[in-house]
Amino acid sequence: MTTLTYPFREADVRALRAGEAVSVNGTVWTGRDRFHKHFADGGRLPVDFRDGALYHCGPVVVKGELEMGNGGGWKVVAGGPTTSVRENAYEPDFIAKTGVRLIIGKGGMDERTLEACGKCGAVYLQAVGGAAAVTAHAIERVSNVYFLDEFGAAEACWEFVVKDFRCVVAMDSHGVSLFSRVAEESRRRLDSLLEA
Amino acid sequence: MRPIDAMEKKRKSSNALVGRIARFVQETSSSLPSDAEQALRKALRREARGSSARMVLETILRNVELARAAGTPVCQDTGTLTFFVSERLRRRVTPAVIGEAVALATANGWLRRNTIDSVAGRSIDSNVCPGAPVVHYVEVKSEEGGGGCDVSLLMKGGGSENMSRQFSLPDASIGAGRDLEGVRRAVLTAVQQAQGYGCAPGILGVCIGGDRAGGYEEAKLQLLRNLADTNPDQALAKLESRILREANSLGIGPMGLGGKTTLLAVKIGSRPRVPASFFVTVAYLCWAARRRSIAL
Structure with a gap:
């Protein structure tokens, strides 16, 4: 298993191949539907995403009793990935303009995003969808939060420090997407099942 | 907040x-x-x-x-x-x-x-x-x-709900007529199209017939069934196990990354229909199948 630590270097990211397991460590920022729309509308980004990780996630958060002083006392109760396809329209531009290296989510993204990964040196990582408790476990602490009032807790841009956050490289910077491969193979199998 | x-x-x-x-x-x-x-x-x-x-x-x-x-x-x-x-x-x-x-x-x-x-x-x-x-x-x-x-x-x-869908038979694009073979074709097509997006391995609740709203209601009620039960209707029991076997041969796998497990179960029920309509409704439930019952 390859270990990746923020800031994520382009050379390390370009060395990753679809299908391999990785362990992500350090800072990641969450952003989902409203965050992407805000960006596409020309809105300002709260942090510099260069060499960073964008996590498609809408966490369940509460004010923790032990975490006072960290990120305003927020604690992540559940923090698995949300479906990434909804951000297809925005992501190529986000990757090109920000220099983000890791997009973490579930379900994969489209051809244009795959191209942007190749062009800019980024990868798409699949976290295990629904595995909220495991993911919450991997989130060591919340170090900041942006757009909380504007977007609400599920859609805010949370800054997490993660440790051993396990994912699978699902789209690499060499034009390979596990999802397209599975989609094509399952299409062929379906056709043969429905023949006659 | x-x-x-x-x-x-x-x-x-x-x-x-x-x-x-x-x-x-x-x-x-x-x-x-x-x-x-x-x-x-x-x-x-x-x-x-x-x-x-x-x-x-x-x-x-x-x-x-x-x-x-x-x-x-x-x-x-x-x-x-x-x-x-x-x-x-x-x-x-x-x-x-x-x-x-x-x-x-x-x-x-x-x-x-x-x-x-x-x-x-x-x-x-x-x-x-x-x-x-x-x-x-x-x-x-x-x-x-x-x-x-x-x-x-x-x-x-919501990720699984987004993968639910409804077919109106006959549907020439998938060769599905108004019979159980048509139902099989519709459901397998829905599974292939859902890929891993609904958080596979998933559970399908299916309703044959009904109006559009009733179809979704019955399909969701099917999701309350124990995964290990057997449909008392023999024809539906047979169809359930056939679709499950065939869906798992599609190779979509957990979270759509490939593998032998695309579905955990298929549960099929029916509602009466009017002569003009023949809906097949597929409710997709993710592996995080949170359902529970209590006696008060």
Whole structure:
């Protein structure tokens, strides 16, 4: 298993191949539907995403009793990935303009995003969808939060420090997407099942 | 936005019934039913060592254990809450009582603030407003069977709900006519199109017939069945096992990364239809199949 630590270097990211397991460590920022729309509308980004990780996630958060002083006392109760396809329209531009290296989510993204990964040196990582408790476990602490009032807790841009956050490289910077491969193979199998 | 204050203990309600239902919501959110967990363990044994399918299933099972031990949500998308309440409890377990319980469960972090005003775009932080949670008064078909269970709750995440779909037969594009072979074609097509997006391995509730709304209602009711049960209708039982076998041969696998387990179960029911319509409705439920029943 390859270990990746923020800031994520382009050379390390370009060395990753679809299908391999990785362990992500350090800072990641969450952003989902409203965050992407805000960006596409020309809105300002709260942090510099260069060499960073964008996590498609809408966490369940509460004010923790032990975490006072960290990120305003927020604690992540559940923090698995949300479906990434909804951000297809925005992501190529986000990757090109920000220099983000890791997009973490579930379900994969489209051809244009795959191209942007190749062009800019980024990868798409699949976290295990629904595995909220495991993911919450991997989130060591919340170090900041942006757009909380504007977007609400599920859609805010949370800054997490993660440790051993396990994912699978699902789209690499060499034009390979596990999802397209599975989609094509399952299409062929379906056709043969429905023949006659 | 009203976070729980740092030093505050978990909230309680003065109304015992509200407290009990709030706890029931927490249990449903944090603990998978044993039949779903068993189906996941069986799937794990099928997948090859070192495969991404196995890595995903191991993570899922570890997640199930962690969530249960901590009493925290199995999945962060705590979903649409649909309560099925026994008709005879209509006056005791009112929508107001259920709403209070859901608001309490939300304040305690057992549910995400997960309800959006569709027009204004605002978060409804309590998760309670007209239309949420969904409450149906029915003759509850409970997984435990018998008349003992009064309230069933299904928590279905949005990612899986987005993968549900409805076909109107005949559908020439998939060669589906108005018969069980047409149903098979429609369901397999839905599975292939869903890929891993609904958080595979999934569970399908299917309704043959009905009007559009009734089709979805019956398909969701099918999701309350125990995964290991056998359909009392022989033709449907046969169709269920055939579709399950064929869907798992598509190679989509856990989270769509490839593998032998695309579905955990297929459950099919039917509703009468009018001569002009023949709907096949497929309700996709993710592996985080949060459903539970209690007797009050």
